[in-house]
Amino acid sequence: MKKKISKIAAFIMAALIIFSSFSAFAATGYVNSTGSEASDIAVLDDSTYIVAGKDTTQNQKSEYTEIQYADETITSKCDVYATVAEGEKVYDPTNPDADENGFVDGSILVGVPTVLIMDAVADENGYYIAKAQGRVKGNITGATIINVVPEASFTMSQDGKDDITAIVTQDFTKFVVPTSDVTGADINKNVTPSFNDNAVFNVTVATNQATAGSWHGSFTYTISTSTAA
Numbered sequence: 628m629k630k631k632i633s634k635i636a637a638f639i640m641a642a643l644i645i646f647s648s649f650s651a652f653a654a655t656g657y658v659n660s661t662g663s664e665a666s667d668i669a670v671l672d673d674s675t676y677i678v679a680g681k682d683t684t685q686n687q688k689s690e691y692t693e694i695q696y697a698d699e700t701i702t703s704k705c706d707v708y709a710t711v712a713e714g715e716k717v718y719d720p721t722n723p724d725a726d727e728n729g730f731v732d733g734s735i736l737v738g739v740p741t742v743l744i745m746d747a748v749a750d751e752n753g754y755y756i757a758k759a760q761g762r763v764k765g766n767i768t769g770a771t772i773i774n775v776v777p778e779a780s781f782t783m784s785q786d787g788k789d790d791i792t793a794i795v796t797q798d799f800t801k802f803v804v805p806t807s808d809v810t811g812a813d814i815n816k817n818v819t820p821s822f823n824d825n826a827v828f829n830v831t832v833a834t835n836q837a838t839a840g841s842w843h844g845s846f847t848y849t850i851s852t853s854t855a856a
Contacts, residue, residue, distance in 0.1 A: 660680070660682035660685075661682075682708045687708045722820065734765065734766075735763075735765035735767065735852070736762075736764050736822075737761065737763050737775055738762040738763070738822075739761045739775065739848050740759035740830065743758075744757055745837070754834065755833065755837050758829065758831050758832075759829075760827050760828065761828050762822050763802045763815070763828070764820060764822045765818055765820065766820040767803075768804075769804055769807045770807070770809075770855045771853075771854060771855075772802070772803055772807075772809060772853045772855060773803070773818065773851075774800060774801055774802075774852065775800055775801075775849075776848065776849045777830060777847070778795060778846040778847055778848075779794070779795060780792055780793065780795060781793055781795070781844050781846040782844050783834065783842040785841055785843065788838065788840060791834055793832055793833065793834040794832070794834065795832050795846055796833075797828050797829065798813075798828055799813055799815035799828040799829075800828070801814040801815065802817075802826055802828075804816070804819070805817060805818075805819075808855065815827075815828065832846075
């Protein structure tokens with residue numbers, strides 16, 4: 628899967644969260660193939676087989692050949708086909724999020740803050756703070772990691788004063804499905820095809836250097852996908 632990386636500037640000016648779409652898949656008309664099973668090869672009688680595997684995109688299905696063996700050596704070729712759906716919709720009829728035709732939204736959607744306001748009253752430690760929460764969803768495989776990584780720090784400024792530094796912290800920067808084997812303290816294992824209250828991240832922007840006046844700065848988010856090793 629090709630990575631798509633998007634950077635979103637977050638401006639410290641007005642409180643607003645905008646949800647923006649980042650599809651990690653190319654738009655196609657592919658339909659997931661249905662895998663062959665061991666029971667496919669069960670012989671019901673002398674002429675009938677169970678055939679479960681099919682690939683409607685490539686117009687193929689499970690097939691078997693009867694070979695009568697004598698003394699000569701025989702070779703028999705077996706073709707293998709697979710179509711994995713990708714794009715805006717993924718065929719997954721057993722998924723509770725599927726529509727009436729059995730398709731689930733296949734795009735990755737990441738909600739990130741684009742504008743934040745710092746509290747003008749410092750906390751007990753002398754920091755001026757802005758907080759926000761973002762969400763992640765996507766119909767992804769167990770090996771896929773959605774990365775939502777903010778810059779660690781950035782500069783804020785105002786005319787006539789020296790620049791100051793603000794620090795960005797975030798609890799989760801990697802998101803995977805609940806069944807993923809990926810581990811780590813910064814990994815959130817709650818991604819589903821729909822937004823939920825668990826596949827979220829909390830971000831804090833803080834500085835203890837601000838003085839009287841109007842300050843402004845910006846930082847970027849880098850959103851990308853990667854595959855677990």
